Amino acid sequence: MPGVTTKQVGTVEEAINFRRALIKRNWVGAAHAGVSQGKWLAPEARSSPVIIPNVQIESELGPRPSLEKARIIYSSLREAGIDFAAYVPDSANYLIQRFAREDSQIISVAATREDDALAMAMGGFMGGRNPVVIMEASGLGLCSLALSILSHEQRLGALILYSHNFALGEVRSSHACTRWIADPLFDALMIPHMTLTDIKDAPLMIKQAWRTVRGQMCPVAISLPLDVIWDE
Amino acid sequence: MNRWEAIEIFNQLRQDAIVVHGTGGMGIEINTKSPSDLNIYAPMPYPTPVGLGMALALPNRRVVITEGDGSALSGISGLATIANMAPTNVIHIVWDNGAWMSPGTMGTRSHYGPMPTASGGRTDLEGFAKAAGYAHTTTVTTLKEFEAALRAAIATNGPSYLVAKIGRKLMPDLPAKPLGTVEQAIRFRRGLMERGWISSSHAGVSQGKWLAPVDRSEPIVIPKIEAETESGPRPSVEKARIIYSSLREAGIDFFVYLPDSANYFIQRMAAEDPQVTSVSITREDEGLAIAMGAFMAGRNPVLILEASGLGLCPLALATLAHEQRMATLILYGHNFALGEVRDVHACTRWVADPILDALRIPNLVLMDVKDAPLLIKQAWRSVRGQMCPVAVCLPLHVLWDE
Numbered sequence A: 001m002p003g004v005t006t007k008q009v010g011t012v013e014e015a016i017n018f019r020r021a022l023i024k025r026n027w028v029g030a031a032h033a034g035v036s037q038g039k040w041l042a043p044e045a046r047s048s049p050v051i052i053p054n055v056q057i058e059s060e061l062g063p064r065p066s067l068e069k070a071r072i073i074y075s076s077l078r079e080a081g082i083d084f085a086a087y088v089p090d091s092a093n094y095l096i097q098r099f100a101r102e103d104s105q106i107i108s109v110a111a112t113r114e115d116d117a118l119a120m121a122m123g124g125f126m127g128g129r130n131p132v133v134i135m136e137a138s139g140l141g142l143c144s145l146a147l148s149i150l151s152h153e154q155r156l157g158a159l160i161l162y163s164h165n166f167a168l169g170e171v172r173s174s175h176a177c178t179r180w181i182a183d184p185l186f187d188a189l190m191i192p193h194m195t196l197t198d199i200k201d202a203p204l205m206i207k208q209a210w211r212t213v214r215g216q217m218c219p220v221a222i223s224l225p226l227d228v229i230w231d232e
Numbered sequence B: 001m002n003r004w005e006a007i008e009i010f011n012q013l014r015q016d017a018i019v020v021h022g023t024g025g026m027g028i029e030i031n032t033k034s035p036s037d038l039n040i041y042a043p044m045p046y047p048t049p050v051g052l053g054m055a056l057a058l059p060n061r062r063v064v065i066t067e068g069d070g071s072a073l074s075g076i077s078g079l080a081t082i083a084n085m086a087p088t089n090v091i092h093i094v095w096d097n098g099a100w101m102s103p104g105t106m107g108t109r110s111h112y113g114p115m116p117t118a119s120g121g122r123t124d125l126e127g128f129a130k131a132a133g134y135a136h137t138t139t140v141t142t143l144k145e146f147e148a149a150l151r152a153a154i155a156t157n158g159p160s161y162l163v164a165k166i167g168r169k170l171m172p173d174l175p176a177k178p179l180g181t182v183e184q185a186i187r188f189r190r191g192l193m194e195r196g197w198i199s200s201s202h203a204g205v206s207q208g209k210w211l212a213p214v215d216r217s218e219p220i221v222i223p224k225i226e227a228e229t230e231s232g233p234r235p236s237v238e239k240a241r242i243i244y245s246s247l248r249e250a251g252i253d254f255f256v257y258l259p260d261s262a263n264y265f266i267q268r269m270a271a272e273d274p275q276v277t278s279v280s281i282t283r284e285d286e287g288l289a290i291a292m293g294a295f296m297a298g299r300n301p302v303l304i305l306e307a308s309g310l311g312l313c314p315l316a317l318a319t320l321a322h323e324q325r326m327a328t329l330i331l332y333g334h335n336f337a338l339g340e341v342r343d344v345h346a347c348t349r350w351v352a353d354p355i356l357d358a359l360r361i362p363n364l365v366l367m368d369v370k371d372a373p374l375l376i377k378q379a380w381r382s383v384r385g386q387m388c389p390v391a392v393c394l395p396l397h398v399l400w401d402e
Helices: A012-024 A067-080 A094-101 A114-126 A137-142 A144-153 A173-189 A199-216 B003-013 B024-033 B047-057 B069-074 B078-085 B125-132 B143-155 B182-194 B237-250 B264-271 B284-296 B307-312 B314-323 B343-351 B353-358 B369-386
Strands: A084-087 A107-110 A131-136 A159-163 A193-195 A220-224 B018-021 B039-041 B063-068 B090-096 B136-140 B160-165 B254-257 B277-280 B301-306 B329-333 B363-365 B390-394
Touching: A012 A114, A067 A094, A067 A159, A067 A199, A084 A094, A084 A114, A094 A107, A094 A131, A107 A114, A114 A131, A114 A137, A114 A144, A131 A137, A137 A159, A137 A173, A137 B314, A144 A173, A144 B307, A144 B343, A159 A199, A173 A193, A173 A220, A173 B314, A173 B353, A199 A220, B003 B024, B003 B090, B003 B143, B018 B024, B018 B047, B024 B039, B024 B063, B039 B182, B047 B063, B047 B078, B047 B090, B047 B254, B047 B277, B047 B284, B063 B069, B069 B090, B069 B125, B078 B125, B078 B277, B078 B284, B090 B125, B090 B143, B125 B136, B125 B160, B136 B143, B143 B160, B182 B284, B237 B264, B237 B329, B237 B369, B254 B264, B254 B284, B264 B277, B264 B301, B277 B284, B284 B301, B284 B307, B284 B314, B301 B307, B307 B329, B307 B343, B307 B353, B329 B369, B343 B353, B353 B363, B369 B390
Parallel strands: A084 A107, A084 A131, A131 A159, A159 A220, A193 A220, B018 B039, B018 B063, B063 B090, B090 B160, B136 B160, B254 B277, B254 B301, B301 B329, B329 B390, B363 B390
Antiparallel strands: none
């Protein structure tokens, strides 16, 4: 364009202006946009009770994803207020992702890449939804750009659940990327992250992690080791 | 059509083709029904770019890229790069069952309920390849059609894209073979070396020889790039020439880049240099995988990008570099501390040094363009000797005139 000016793009100011514009139009709540403290602690107003889909699978012996554990984790997400799930299917989280897919009360999106899923979730967050991204740890290796620009610069948040763990139960060589990229990258990017070591802790940990996402407007990641989501 | 039966046909026809395969049950079926030291693993979304790098590095050898529909969709932007580079030796086979098959069958013979991929919905994979510009595309649904299409692809110049519609079944008694092991990568290197396709010094199995200058049949000629002279801060043609000459003198002969404002003239020299292979890409992680594929197949690559693009690269850096010892030199524009006047480049300080440090990738800053010949030569030696990526940061003052 002739006479184009040197305007800055992608600034913090632009993101703040955008949030305020959504609030002023009443398209998102002030609590969600991070401009009013405290209210987000209250349970979401729900027009209908949470109903967890009835997912069935054939029962077999041996190590495999546990339907019951997946139900506990999925229920924890829904009870915490999550209403937007983006995922790239993976073997460990498969049943959690199936619950999301079959849940007509939420928006669920199967993505082609993990950074794609993360950016969608963050867009959902900016637009007033309560998103989770569910993926295999390897996919975090595509997400650093989104985690830095969208998260740090523009304060777009999302809860992240990722399967596999840097130390526990990793029997396959091809999953070595988990120990290279999951915890080291979160530490490098200063993204809060922790491991769910006991399925009984899922409701508490997920609720509190989501509160941090909302309050801090930053991603929070939870690792799901195989023993937490599989039956032996 | 069952995939493993089609792979049996493929095995009869493949001869000495390099096979870059993706993950999941498909990768295991390939290594069971068509085992070879010329099989190499690349996780999604990297079968496509790793295969392209190898195909460009070994233009007289057939390279078959084979992956599932989920993997193909995750690397879809790479189709445009393959189509525009137009390697005649590439056959790209996508096994399309319209579902995330392997995730739903892990540890069991039963499927845990279908989750369709986009190709199980409205998306036409062959249509993507055709629109990208592949020389030949086809979709087959029977073993007979598969065999005919594969024979046709072998008989003609590619790149060819073959979508095989298959059933949602894994091979009976599928063994639990590990994929992406260090052992497989070593066997692959030795396979190329023993056939005389790459030299032993490049494959990292003999020490010292790589220190010798690269044999050159012709002198290096640096392309003449002209830019209008203007006052004020802007990229310097002269500085770009020093850096580009340093790369060429060090032996770099394979350039992969995503154009960016700071590195633009270096990239233009690569684009206009008929003595090298240069590849303009769609995403930085795709470029990294192309460069690493070329390295594995005997070339001397550099990836030139803006620092922000490193934020897409940790998966390739972890899996391809650390596990399979695929390497490349990396030059990236911008710096975590020096001369960063635009807010939008804040991602440099978040993603460049912190990520390279977290992944233990050697990285350093070129502070003075006079040091470019030495720094680049020595960095490249480390890439070859250590078979690991080395990254060199180019702050704006090193690339631009004030």
